[in-house]
Amino acid sequence: MTAGIRHDDLRKRNRALVIRAVRRAGQPSRTELAGLTGLSHSTISAIAADLIAEGTLAETKPADAAASRRGRPQVALALNPRAGAVATVVLSLGRLSVALVDYAGTVVAEQSERLPTLTAEPGALVARVTAALRGLLARGGGDAGRLMRICLAVQGITDSAGRTLLWSPITPHSDIAFAPALEKAFAVPVAVVNDCNMIATALTWRAPQRHGDDFVAVLLSNGIGMGLMHKGALFSGTRSSAGEFGHMIHRPHGALCRCGRRGCIEAYAGNYAIWRKAEGHDEQQRPVADIDAGAMAALAARARAADGPERTAFRAAGEAIGFGLGSLFAVFDPAPVVFVGQGTAAFDLLEPVIREALGRTAGGQAAGALAFETEANELPLIRHGCAMTALTQLDRAVFALGAEPAAARGRAVA
Amino acid sequence: MTAGIRHDDLRKRNRALVIRAVRRAGQPSRTELAGLTGLSHSTISAIAADLIAEGTLAETKPADAAASRRGRPQVALALNPRAGAVATVVLSLGRLSVALVDYAGTVVAEQSERLPTLTAEPGALVARVTAALRGLLARGGGDAGRLMRICLAVQGITDSAGRTLLWSPITPHSDIAFAPALEKAFAVPVAVVNDCNMIATALTWRAPQRHGDDFVAVLLSNGIGMGLMHKGALFSGTRSSAGEFGHMIHRPHGALCRCGRRGCIEAYAGNYAIWRKAEGHDEQQRPVADIDAGAMAALAARARAADGPERTAFRAAGEAIGFGLGSLFAVFDPAPVVFVGQGTAAFDLLEPVIREALGRTAGGQAAGALAFETEANELPLIRHGCAMTALTQLDRAVFALGAEPAAARGRAVA
DNA sequence: TTCTTTTTTTCGAGGCTCGAAAAAAAGGGC
DNA sequence: GCCCTTTTTTTCGAGCCTCGAAAAAAAGAA
Structure with a gap:
């Protein structure tokens, strides 16, 4: 049972609200805070005074912009770095x-x-x-x-x-x-x-309006990872971090995955899987620990140059990701996808295949219109x-x- | 931005809390309500008086049980049916x-x-x-x-x-x-x-302690549906009801589904799919609208009797469900599953295959221990x-x- | 220097929850 | 049958919190 709201919780919640608003807005004035939080000017004034006295917030120099207005100038509030x-x-x-x-x-x-x-x-x-x-x-x-x-x-x-x-x-x-x-x-x-x-958390902070309340961040590297923002909150499993997109099943009894199981998306789309297939190894071969970026770039170059085993390998990777996203979207509804990591260097090879596969799934009706972004450096x-x-x-x-x-x-x- | 908590919201929230506690507990006394909600006796007394005056709650006869105790008897509160x-x-x-x-x-x-x-x-x-x-x-x-x-x-x-x-x-x-x-x-x-x-909502109300904060309800009938309780709340998509477990992809480019796409779980595990495969039809054949329960029972009987195409069809269904749950659990973490609907009549045929498939997935490490329940009547x-x-x-x-x-x-x- | 404009603070009112104490409503014992 | 004990429920005053209105503060404009 949810606990009842006590009277002193009220202050704590509104203090938290003010702090969060300052963290998001950067250097808001008290008036802006009142607008952002919906609290009255009197309440903001009281809470701000407390937070400043405690050293949590600090008044800063008048915000450089809009300095030449009539009236009492706004005092910008900021988080106290120390x-x-x-x-x-x-x-x-x-x-x-x-x-x-x-x-x-x-x-x-x-x-x-x-x-x-x-x-x-x-x-x-x-x-x-x-x-x-x-x-x-x-x-x-x-x-x-x-x-x-x-x-x-x-x-x-x-x-x-x-x-x-x-x-x-x-x-x-x-x-x-x-x-x-x-x-x-x-x-x-x-x-x-x-x-x-x-990664998903960082993207919401970096561009809240662009990456809305719902998007998927997919990490393409030796393994395949995912962070999922769902209804404005980071999605996580009940017992673990979960969101293990890379270990959803792409082909039952399929290729050997680094996790020891067979048919995972990662066993087709991870760097080791692309390399394994491009080199003509058996898909049941034990995955290697890591493929360096140079080797992957060489594979991608050959895939772009001619329709050989490299191109087939990247196609298989794109298909695994596309069908996997389709399954994911069947459960969560479609959302924009941000692809992150070293694997995005070959995204030109993957994207058409991903969109084609996605279009064959229930969740991918709007596959053509779905927004994809890439970002090479995850660190x-x-x-x-x-x-x-x-x-x-x-x-x-x-x-x-x-x-x-x-x-x-x-x-x-x- | 979340709105600030106003002073009058406090009462509304605590009123809602009290109503919810009464709905869950049935006929609690004011003292029990104080315990359930964490609010003080004085507050419960005041809120209960308001709710009774408004006709939302009503005092009822002393709860039959535990009638013979010393002290002032508890007055049971209940929702006013009218x-x-x-x-x-x-x-x-x-x-x-x-x-x-x-x-x-x-x-x-x-x-x-x-x-x-x-x-x-x-x-x-x-x-x-x-x-x-x-x-x-x-x-x-x-x-x-x-x-x-x-x-x-x-x-x-x-x-x-x-x-x-x-x-x-x-x-x-x-x-x-x-x-x-x-x-x-x-x-x-x-x-x-x-x-x-x-269905998932009903199960939480019917047995909150048994079906905890996390479980999956899977409807087995002509189609395959799912309701998902995640962290105590009904999971739903961002734009639609979503949770379309039946349309996650089991086999890319696979059997024709009722939704017009190929390879959906439903295209292997729905009644029409089991029937289609058992009858030896092409898996690309257009699904029929409905298979009556009698025909499905006959298929199940033949599957139990001999290792023929019927048994193969039920195996394919169980495999689709098992791998599908595995993919789902990769994202949500494993949870108990309640299978509901007409299809549970053949659950003896499905269960071993589901567990076997689940055991081959990342989410199904505890496949043997995972709790399954069945319930035939969904209405x-x-x-x-x-x-x-x-x-x-x-x-x-x-x-x-x-x-x-x-x-x-x-x-x-x- | 005075007026206007805008921001911020101050102040009293009204509500809410809480703890303590009182009241209410039984059973138990003599 | 009466008084005591026990338990539940209500009452009452204290302490906070938020709010609106008014005042104060701090500029630019005239």
């Missing part, structure tokens, strides 16, 4: 990228390094992440507030509570409990999330999504509450 | 069933009649529904409150606003705007909904789901608001 800081960790195949982001969302420091994820033991992975974060804090810690949240994104399946990496192609180990380990090291709540979910999106996930969590769980009981800090993520 | 009434309409292939349900959820009157949906013009369909409802009101209207909502369930795809039947196998016509037509005739808000969504569930949909809509949109402006009635469903 109210806190969050760290993002992006763990991908062979690479670890970390960043420190202040409360206003500005990246204060970042670094990236090679990390042999396929051979490292879980303890070593945690140790490397911990060391990288410590280095980051040492270098950038002075320029931001106290570290208050960590968000770690990784390819694969995480539990819905954001505690554990259940399975990932970047490591042979499963059930790696990153969150408890990092929480012990840094004494702040940690969230472990799926990389594609962060900045993942990092941005992590930062916004951690910051909005902070907004709700810490700064909306006001007078924070010290004990509430450093506890598990809600 | 506070209003809703009508349910279930339109299926060749049949129209209507019922009148009072505010407490008791069926006051019902009737069912044959209706040649495949040949009737849209106008005639609306006219027949209107006539049936008028007859119902004439017979049962005196025993319930004023008619305040109508909920019409039908196989097929409806728009997400619940205004229009976009496509349905029961009629060759598309885009039938039932809601505006019936709203004109009865001057009350009308919702047009998908039948399988109502009572659909009706129940419709009634609860209409009643809870009434709870929120009318009775939670209190002093209702007369103008607000008879308007479109939110």
Whole structure:
């Protein structure tokens, strides 16, 4: 049963509303906030005064634009960058990228390094992440507030509570409990999330009006991932991050997938699958760990040049993605798709096939009109999504509450 | 931007909370309500007094159980059956069933009649529904409150606003705007909904603890439908009712489906598909409109008796459902499944194949442990789901608001 | 310098929920 | 039959919160 709304919840909710409006609008005045939130000027004034007194918001220089108007000039409000800081960790195949982001969302420091994820033991992975974060804090810690949240994104399946990496192609180990380990090291709540979910999150922040309340982000790389925005909220599974588009079944009993099963979409559309087919290997052959971008570019070039096995392989990939999207759209309704990652380099080869396949499905009636976009580099999106996930969590769980009981800090993520 | 919470919204929300708690609990006392809602006794007392004065709730005889306790006896509260009434309409292939349900959820009157949906013009369909409802009101209207909502369930795809039947196998016509037509005739808000969504809704009301916050209801009949409860809420598409499990792709370029496309799950698992394959017809043959239950029972009997084409057909059906659920679970995470409808008569033939196929998918790791249930008769569930949909809509949109402006009635469903 | 315009703050009114205490309505014991 | 105990329900005042109206503040315009 949903709990009743108590009187003091009212303030918390409206504080959260104001903080969220400031985060979205950038530098709104109190008058703008009243318009955005629907609250009265008096209420905004009171809440803003509290938030400023607590150090969550700060008044800034008059917004440069529209400076020459009559009347009392608006005072712009902004998030206080030093109210806190969050760290993002992006763990991908062979690479670890970390960043420190202040409360206003500005990246204060970042670094990236090679990390042999396929051979490292879980303890070593945690140790490397911990060391990288410590280095980051040492270098950038002075320029931001106290570290208050960590968000770690990784390819694969995480539990819905954001505690554990259940399975990932970047490591042979499963059930790696990153969150408890990092929480012990840094004494702040940690969230472990799926990389594609962060891509979708980042896209909504980057262009809310363009990527509306409903769209799909599909990551094309060695594996196939998906992040899904449904009715304005990030879609996730009941027990895990789910949204495993790459492991929907394209052909029952079909090609061998990296996950060990047969016929998954990824077993046709992942880089390893395109390479395997283009090279003429048996589709039951064990997938290779990674195909470098150069090799994929060479395949694509040959596919463009002549109608050989390479072109057939890319056609098979496009068909798997198209029919898969069709199945997805049968359940969710059609939505724009943003293709992200290295695989978009060959999107010219994939798109016609995807649209053709999609047109043969129930969900793809408007296949021709459906908007596709591409974006080659996923890392900045993942990092941005992590930062916004951690910051909005902070907004709700810490700064909306006001007078924070010290004990509430450093506890598990809600 | 979400609107700020105004002070008067507080009361509305808590009134809605109390009404909902009474609807779920049946005959709770004020003390129980305080526990269920988390509101204080004083608040419950005040809200209950208002609701009783308005005629929404009524005090009833002391709840029969636990009568012999010390202390002031609890006064049971219940929904006032005469506070209003809703009508349910279930339109299926060749049949129209209507019922009148009072505010407490008791069926006051019902009737069912044959209706040649495949040949009737849209106008005639609306006219027949209107006539049936008028007859119902004439017979049962005196025993319930004023008619305040109508909920019409039908196989097929409806728009997400619940205004229009976009496509349905029961009629060759598309885009039938039932809601505006019936709203004109009865001057009350009308919702047009998908039948399988109502099945899922009914199951949550019938056994909330058993069918938890996440389960799938799959309708096995001539077509294949699905209702999906995800994180405690009915899942629906962005533009339509969606959840079209039957039209996810099982085999690209595969068997001809009733929807005109190829390879849909339904084209293997629907009655017409099983019959077509068992009879040895080409899988590209145009599906027949309906197979009667007797013929399907005969097929099942032959399938059980010997390993012939009938058994192969049921195997193909089970495989389509199993792999389809696997794809679904890749996106939503695995959940218990309730199979409903005539097709459950042959569930003994389907289940082993479904589990085997599911075990070969990413979502089906726990395929052996996954709970399956069957329920042969879908009509009572659909009706129940419709009634609860209409009643809870009434709870929120009318009775939670209190002093209702007369103008607000008879308007479109939110 | 004074007027106009726009933003922000102040102030009292009205509502809502809550806790504590009182009232109500039984059963139990002598 | 009367008084005590127990449990439920109502009453009452306190404390917040939001709101609208009015006042104050801070500019440009005349």
